[in-house]
Amino acid sequence: MIIVEEVQNENQKKKFLEFPAQLYRHDKNYIRPRNQDIEEIFDPEKNKSFQNGECARFLFKNSENETVGKVAVFISGLYQQKQPTGGMGFFDCINDQGTANFIFDHCKNWLRERGMEAMDGPINFGERDKFWGLLIEGFTDPLFGMNYNFPYYKELFENYGFKIYFEQLCFSRPIFAEVSRIFTLMHTKHSTNPAISARPMKKNDLPKFAKDFTEIYNQAWASHGEGKQLEEAKVLKMFKTMKPIINEHISWFVYENEKPIAMWMNLPDVNQWFKYLNGKFGIVEKLKFLWIKQFKKNEKMVGLVFGVVPEWQKKGIDGYMIWEGTQHLRKHTDFKTTELQWIGDFNPKMIKIAESLDTTVTRKLATYRYLFDREKEFERHPIL
Known part of the structure; x- marks a missing residue:
């Protein structure tokens, strides 16, 4: 049995921040984001996305009252896609497909109730320059504002039915x-x-x-x-x-x-x-x-x-x-090293510029999409 708690009080906010630190406590590459950088995203007075959108955070606990996952789910009027598409992000979960599926189902149902037909994730409730995408290659210490996750997250997403909407390439070179x-x-x-x-x-x-x-x-x-x-x-x-x-x-x-x-x-x-x-x-x-x-x-x-x-x-x-x-x-x-912020694989012009700087791809993230209508044809991000 999994218990769902919507994050509303200070204790729940603290648990939302602390759960990743506990989950990654033995991972030498994990760098904990600043609490304030996370909390500002969910503050209507500081995040303009609330002006034309809606967001909720959830904790997921097992029968022993232990936190086993967390997520944020949201819709934004600024996020215009081919079909009404919501977002989910700030996802963390134990290595258990059943738990992940429960969390993804919860996000899907929340978005469906609000008229969405698809969900992208893990993405940010705001701009793409922070907390956007799932790390799928290059599991080294993340840049500031960049998502980091265990390799098993890729299987959790893809086994549920998410497909890569676009890849995010990070280019680097030794100084x-x-x-x-x-x-x-x-x-x-x-x-x-x-x-x-x-x-x-x-x-x-x-x-x-x-x-x-x-x-x-x-x-x-x-x-x-x-x-x-x-x-x-x-x-x-x-x-x-x-x-x-x-x-x-x-x-x-x-x-x-x-x-x-x-x-x-x-x-x-x-x-x-x-x-x-x-x-x-x-x-x-x-x-x-x-x-x-x-x-x-x-x-x-x-x-x-x-x-x-x-x-x-x-x-x-x-x-x-x-x-x-x-x-x-x-x-x-x-x-000793320089790394460029990610470039979407849908933008060959910018990729060509990055390659011309004598760099190589050292990290990949992915933005996933899940279509609620499972019979609908999946399309990747159009090339610019």
């Missing part, structure tokens, strides 16, 4: 790996041009770099699928939020005279520091974080965005920028 000969040739070519210069991002000049970032991004990604135009004010706000963790040696801009034409944005993987805090971030943990940040080497950086304005694409300016930045950060940082 000290040999740089492509093409990049060095392009660096030689452009370094002789006095109009071309590369410079790292500086914390004391965030308004300028926010303006330059917005200009490059909106030009570089306007023609790509699902590209969104950014507003300079929002970018500056984002930069100010990131300021405490910005490393001035690893984000680079290229200029033709003073016109911004390319950028390569990276941040330290803060999970390499947060893993010592056990999900907490109160006053004591913040002080501990500052100490860790100062004295613990962080050897992994995360590639956030890479862009070149259209008139400079396919001219090797990316090679110039990467070689300039790589030479510098090798001397001035402790980073």
